[in-house]
Structure formats: C-alpha cells, structure tokens
Amino acid sequence: MTLTHQCWLFVIGSLCFATGTAPGFSALAGAGAANVACFIGSWFFTSAAWVQLVRSGPEGSAEWLSAATQFAGTVLFNVSTGASVWAHAVLAERRLVWAPDAVGSFAFLVSAAFGVVAVSAQVGSWVPRSRDWQAEWVNMIGCLAFAASAVGAFVYKTGTAADEVLANVGTFFGALCFMAAAVLVLPRGQSARGPG
Template sequence: MFAIGSTFFALATAPGFAAWAGAGTANLLCFIGSWFFTTAAWIQLVLSDGSKRFEWYSAAVQFAGTLLFNISTGAAVWAHVVLEERRYVWVPDATGSLFFLVSGALAMMAVFGVRELGRGDRLAAVVNLIGCVAFGVSAAAAFVRTDGVTEDEVLANLGTFVGAMCFLAAALIELPRTRSPGGA
C-alpha cells in the first residue's frame, strides 16, 4: 500500500507532469495516493506491537500525518474543481510533514534499538527518514507569502517527488522476500 501510494505521489509531482497532464490531474493523483498511505499506515498501526513503544508511537504519529494529508490533498482537489484554481499542485502541508518527521525519527529509534534486525530494515528506515525530510523541505518551500506568491514552487514539487521516491524505495526494501526451494 505504501508503494502504491508513493507511486501516485511520485507520478503527480514528477518534473513536467503537472504541465503536461494539468494541475487537476496531479492533485487527484496525490489525493488517491494519500488514501493508499492512510490505509497502509492504519494496517501498520494495528499490527504494531504496543509493548515496543517507539514502534507503536511511530505508527500512530504516521497515521495521524496521513490523515492530515488526506485533508490537504482533498482541499487541493476541491480548490481546483470548485474554486477553479488551476495553477496549484498539492504539496505536503507543514503539520502533516512535521508528523512524518517525528514518525520517521521514532522509526529510526525503534529499528536501531533492535539487534536482530537486518540491514534491509535499517536501510528502509534511513531511506524513509530521508523521504520525511524531503516532504518537510517541500512544505517549507510551499509556504505562501503575504503577497500570495509561493516561496519556491519548483523546490516544493521537487521535495514531494524526492520524498515519494524515497517512500517508494523504503516500501520496496521492506517487501517480504521469497526463498527458492534450495534455501538460497
């Protein structure tokens, strides 16, 4: 689910995509992707071990962040369709991004505090945290000044794209591996 949601976000914010497909399409893809993220985050929260505090807190904060992204991506679609704001493509909001940063830091604490985990688990946590930072950069770049101008629209979209690619990579690293019949 995280891989699917990340793919929607990456496609929507890929350089040149919004100019080619339109901001409405890009916003809709982010909205759809946000629901895959929320579903995955909910499953992760339900399956997290409450006795492992950092793991559970990371999942809970991440789930809350995905809900905030559902709201903000929905608002971007609404603004485009109803208010006819045709030039804006969704970028992570500051609060949702802050939740993702906190979640990513808690995940690092959970993963690096367990000795029996493999390199893949740790690599996924690091890549995920890099994605969280990229979403945070995107949110900061998307800040709208008092004159109504976005601080840095290119950096805002690039941060979202890089973050989505990191989340996709982390999700793929975490996919279960199948073993061949010979055990290799």
C-alpha cells in the first residue's frame, strides 16, 4: 500500500463522517442513516491508519507513535460508531458509544501531538509553506474538533446529549479537516485522477 492509498482511504472516511454529520442530514435521512455513514467511515479511517502505521518510521519514533496512537483511536471509533448503530438504551449509549468515542478522540489528540513533533523534526517547527507542516496542523485542528464533539456527545442519565449541535458540528468540521490534511499530502498528480 502506498501514500496514495492511505490518503484516499482517509478522504473517503472523512466524506462518510462529514456526510453523516452534515447539517440537516440526520433530519432528512434519519439518525440510523447518519450512524451507518459514520460507521462505514470509521472502517475507511482504520484502513488508512493501518497503512500509515505500516509505512511509518522506525518503531518508537514520533512518527510511529503518532501512527500507532491514531490506529488505536480509529479502532475505538469502530467500536463507538458500530455501537451507535445498535445501541438503543441510555446505559449502552454511555458505555458503548460515548466512552470509546471520548477515548478515541483523546487518542487522536495524542497522535496529533506526536505528529507535530515528527513533522517539526523533519521540516522545522514553523514552515507554513510545507504541505506536510500544513497537513499536520490541519490534522491537529481536526483532532481538537473531534475532542469538542466528544464533549458535546456526552450522554446524560436522561438520555440527552450534553450538546448535540457541538457533537455534530465538531465531527463535521473535524472530518473536513482530516480530508483537507489527506489531500495536502496526496502525491501531486493523483488528485485529478482519483483513487489508485
């Protein structure tokens, strides 16, 4: 698998998350369709994260730690998005959906921090003209948005979310950031031709 495969898997996964949480999508298509879109997206994320881990630098390096932590976070999103498809009780939502989502979001933040360290070592700490530098910081913003989303998605004992708008907007914006980061590092000439 190549960097091109990795990027397109992240793009497709991001599109699924963005679609599932787009303003009005849930009202139009239903919560079930939104949850399924995110569940499908989570598998594209995990596939991309696996490719990234396999391609990453030596084990223990900042690049490898970023990829390994991100892969773990994507697996947690597989759990949370999968559980959201079938969890129909408040206790199940809190334990099976929100908890893995929150831990997965934290893993994404840790991964982004390692990514910033790795890219700073490779290209410098302030190199805004570098696509790798731009992609890593856009990725960090996406991870912060996913973390905000997890806070908004906390499920109270009554079954209501702490802030449903924040949960959806955070995921939507984060997904767009992840898509932009993937496009930034996509080898040139590939974006016009599509995946592969």
